[in-house]
Amino acid sequence: MVPVTAASARSGEGSAEHPSAAPGKRPGSRVAAHRHGTWFLVLPALIPILLLSVGPLLYGIALAFTDSQAGRTEPTQWIGLLNFQDLLRDTLFWESFRIGLVWAVAVSVPQFLLALGLALLLNQNLRFRWLARALAIVPWAMPEVVVGIMWRLVYHPDAGLLNETLGIHRDWLGSLSTALPAVVVVGIWASLPQVTVTLLAGLSHVPRELHEAAAMDGAGAWRRFRAVTWPAIRPIALAISALSFIWNVNSFALVYVLTGGGPGGRTRLPMLFAYEEAFRYGQFGYAAAMGCVLVAVVSILLAVHLVARLKGDDA
Amino acid sequence: MSPRATAGRRAARTGQYLALLGYMVFLAFPLLWLVSTAFKPPRELASLHPGWIPDHPTLDNFRQAFEEQPLLRSAGNSLIASLAAAAITVVIATPMAYVMARHHRSRLSRAATGWIVVSQAFPFVLVIIPLFLVLKEVRLIDSLAGLIMVYVVWSLPFALWMLAGYARAVPRELEEAAAVDGAGRLRTLISVTVPLLAPGIVATALFAFLTAWNEFFFALVLLKSPRKQTMPVILTHFIGTEGVADLGPLAAASLLATLPSLVLFAVIQRRITSGTLAGAVKH
Numbered sequence: 001m002v003p004v005t006a007a008s009a010r011s012g013e014g015s016a017e018h019p020s021a022a023p024g025k026r027p028g029s030r031v032a033a034h035r036h037g038t039w040f041l042v043l044p045a046l047i048p049i050l051l052l053s054v055g056p057l058l059y060g061i062a063l064a065f066t067d068s069q070a071g072r073t074e075p076t077q078w079i080g081l082l083n084f085q086d087l088l089r090d091t092l093f094w095e096s097f098r099i100g101l102v103w104a105v106a107v108s109v110p111q112f113l114l115a116l117g118l119a120l121l122l123n124q125n126l127r128f129r130w131l132a133r134a135l136a137i138v139p140w141a142m143p144e145v146v147v148g149i150m151w152r153l154v155y156h157p158d159a160g161l162l163n164e165t166l167g168i169h170r171d172w173l174g175s176l177s178t179a180l181p182a183v184v185v186v187g188i189w190a191s192l193p194q195v196t197v198t199l200l201a202g203l204s205h206v207p208r209e210l211h212e213a214a215a216m217d218g219a220g221a222w223r224r225f226r227a228v229t230w231p232a233i234r235p236i237a238l239a240i241s242a243l244s245f246i247w248n249v250n251s252f253a254l255v256y257v258l259t260g261g262g263p264g265g266r267t268r269l270p271m272l273f274a275y276e277e278a279f280r281y282g283q284f285g286y287a288a289a290m291g292c293v294l295v296a297v298v299s300i301l302l303a304v305h306l307v308a309r310l311k312g313d314d315a
Numbered sequence: 316m317s318p319r320a321t322a323g324r325r326a327a328r329t330g331q332y333l334a335l336l337g338y339m340v341f342l343a344f345p346l347l348w349l350v351s352t353a354f355k356p357p358r359e360l361a362s363l364h365p366g367w368i369p370d371h372p373t374l375d376n377f378r379q380a381f382e383e384q385p386l387l388r389s390a391g392n393s394l395i396a397s398l399a400a401a402a403i404t405v406v407i408a409t410p411m412a413y414v415m416a417r418h419h420r421s422r423l424s425r426a427a428t429g430w431i432v433v434s435q436a437f438p439f440v441l442v443i444i445p446l447f448l449v450l451k452e453v454r455l456i457d458s459l460a461g462l463i464m465v466y467v468v469w470s471l472p473f474a475l476w477m478l479a480g481y482a483r484a485v486p487r488e489l490e491e492a493a494a495v496d497g498a499g500r501l502r503t504l505i506s507v508t509v510p511l512l513a514p515g516i517v518a519t520a521l522f523a524f525l526t527a528w529n530e531f532f533f534a535l536v537l538l539k540s541p542r543k544q545t546m547p548v549i550l551t552h553f554i555g556t557e558g559v560a561d562l563g564p565l566a567a568a569s570l571l572a573t574l575p576s577l578v579l580f581a582v583i584q585r586r587i588t589s590g591t592l593a594g595a596v597k598h
Contacts, residue, residue: 041410041504042423045471048407052468053434053442056449060441068448121334132335135342141580143529145547146569150349152560159365159562161348189341197584246436253531257551274440279536284444291440298436 063288070282083289092265093273093290099180100270100294103255104248106180107187112241115192119199120229136193144190148257151186155258173259179266183258190254191247195240202236203229238309242302249298270294352566353377360562376563377571380553383564386571388542389549393528396459396545400466401524404474405516407467412478413504413512417487431472443536450537457539465533470523477522481515482508521583529576546572 064083068076087093122129139147154161155172163169172182206229214224230237252271255261261268261276270290278287347367352360354372359365380386415424446465447456455461485508493503509516531547538544541552550572553565 038414038418038421038423038500041414041500044407045411045475048464048468049430049471052446052464053471054430056442056445059445059449060438063444117334118338121331121338124331126331126335128335128339132339132342135339137580137584138346138577139342140584141525141576142573143531143547143550143576145529145531145550146349146573149550149554149565149569150345152554153352153562153566154345154348156562158363159352159360161344164365189345193342243435250436250439252439253547256531257554271440275536278440278444279447284448287440288444291438291444295436295438295441298438302436 060288061292063285064292065289066285068284068288070284076285079285083286084293086286087289087293093270095265096268096270096273097294097297099266099268100249103180103184103187103251103267103269104245106184107191107248108241108245111188111192111195111244112237114188115195115199116237118192118196119203120225122196122200123203133197136197138193139190140193140197144253145257147186147190148254151189152258155182174263176263176266179259179263183255183267186254186258187248187251191244195244198236198240199233202233206232238306242305245305246298246302249294349566349569352562353570355563357563376567379561380564380568380571383561384549384552384568385542385544386546386549386568389544389546390571392459392543393546396463396466396534397524397527399459399463400470400527401520403463403467404470404523405478405520408471408474408478408519409509409512409516410504412475413482413508415475415479416482416485427475431476434472439532443533446533447536456537457543459538459543462534462537462545463527465537466523466527466530469530469533470526473526474519474523477519478512478515481512485511518583521579525576525579525583528579 065078065080066076067079067082122132142150152173153159157163157169157171157174160172162172170178172178210228211224214228219227250271251269252275255267255269256272256275259267261272274287274290274294277283277290351367351369353376354374355365355369356371356373356375359369359371411427414421415427418424450456450461450465455464489507489511490503493507498506529547530545531551534545534548535551538548541549544552550565550568553568554560
């Protein structure tokens with residue numbers, strides 16, 4: 001539920017800035033009044049944004065360079081890069097980091113491919129299409145916590161739907177080998193509809209005549225997809241795939257409810273790790289440093305992804 | 316058309332319907348299981364082969380859910396937090412979104428757009444620790460007021476985005492006519508623009524409500540005392556420290572927490588998708 005791209009913010013806008021001076025009035029005073037009015041309208045939103053969003057972000061980055069801890073009486077001190085040096089040596093952190101990347105990729109990539117297929121499918125004139133679309137609302141609207149609880153019921157070793165269906169007895173979330181794959185399935189389930197519906201909205205803008213013309217020329221389904229459909233939905237596809245990757249890196253509630261990071265840390269996503277570090281052990285500075293590392297790596301990965309995709313388009 | 320082509324087409328159609336069926340099964344089965352569990356008596360939950368449809372459906376789980384945890388109070392807390400967050404969000408976002416729509420080239424609008432985009436990639440960890448420290452400093456930790464403030468800022472990016480999209484669609488001429496008649500900036504906004512924006516404002520408010528209603532992480536960190544907790548946090552209290560839960564009441568409570576979300580979301584879903592994409596597809 002989110003704005004789609006930076007570029008789209010600009011492209012959708014209307015005509016150029018309007019000359020504001022009305023005839024018969026001194027332009028200077030009008031402009032001044034105008035400015036005054038603008039700030040007056042913007043401030044109620046701007047102040048909270050600065051105080052509760054931009055400010056904390058900067059404060060958080062600063063915290064990464066301090067020894068801030070919960071419940072300490074001595075004043076907090078700058079300690080330079082010490083937190084980052086500790087992080088480099090913290091094998092638990094890197095393990096968690098690795099799990100986070102595996103999780104994000106294992107959720108985002110299959111989810112995108114599935115969603116693309118489903119969007120193409122739901123774009124066809126099929127019966128029961130309405131039912132599929134209506135059902136798609138449910139995971140999207142549900143509180144993440146409920147999604148987690150629901151899947152705990154599905155995976156439950158004794159009374160779970162999955163074991164009952166397969167006729168076996170297995171502790172999916174509790175065993176080292178199946179815990180991560182099991183939560184990945186939930187991750188895919190939870191946001192599949194959102195990605196699908198976004199792509200579907202993109203598909204509704206693919207020119208039908210172009211499709212028909214290509215079909216007349218004897219282009220097969222795959223050729224038509226490559227030549228007509230994909231170019232049209234590419235900007236949305238790029239944006240939603242990048243976004244879903246970011247969301248997954250920041251994922252918390254789902255896995256917190258499903259496994260709490262267990263068993264043996266096998267599903268301890270970076271967010272869970274940082275949460276424990278900050279709010280269980282009170283290591284604020286250290287947890288902030290984790291946040292910084294996470295953000296830096298994700299930004300680099302995204303930049304690479306976007307640049308590669310944009311280049312691939314020119315070729 | 317040759318018989319072979321027809322057969323091929325029929326096979327493709329069948330494949331499509333099978334895929335559609337697979338999708339619906341994947342989506343629906345966990346949900347149906349949740350519903351089924353919520354109405355099962357303890358004996359059936361403990362049985363080795365629990366069925367899809369409870370043999371003796373019961374409402375006991377719901378009664379028990381209310382007894383085990385302060386569910387009603389938490390629902391009240393969630394309701395207050397969500398309503399307040401939604402109201403404050405639209406009140407402060409509407410004027411700013413209007414300015415962003417009318418002066419989209421100004422430095423402010425560009426900065427705001429940049430912030431909207433960046434905020435999507437917001438590293439929670441980096442924000443939550445400072446927020447926690449700041450709110451603690453001003454004694455707004457463990458209070459709904461503090462949580463509401465966080466929720467407002469949390470839904471602002473999308474609210475601004477949606478509302479600016481709606482505001483762009485309001486014809487300037489109407490505002491200019493009011494301005495010529497001598498109405499001031501704020502008067503014009505309130506008497507001309509806001510009524511035209513009403514559907515967008517309602518959709519945005521519902522969205523902000525839903526975001527707050529479903530939110531878990533901030534509530535978990537910022538609220539400490541159980542009687543102030545919101546519903547998603549209370550739901551996790553049904554699961555014991557050992558991961559053992561009373562499945563029936565857990566499912567029943569989860570179902571109750573989901574109902575408002577479903578109803579609201581069904582109302583606004585169309586608007587959210589179209590609002591999200593309005594900017595992306597117009598050229």
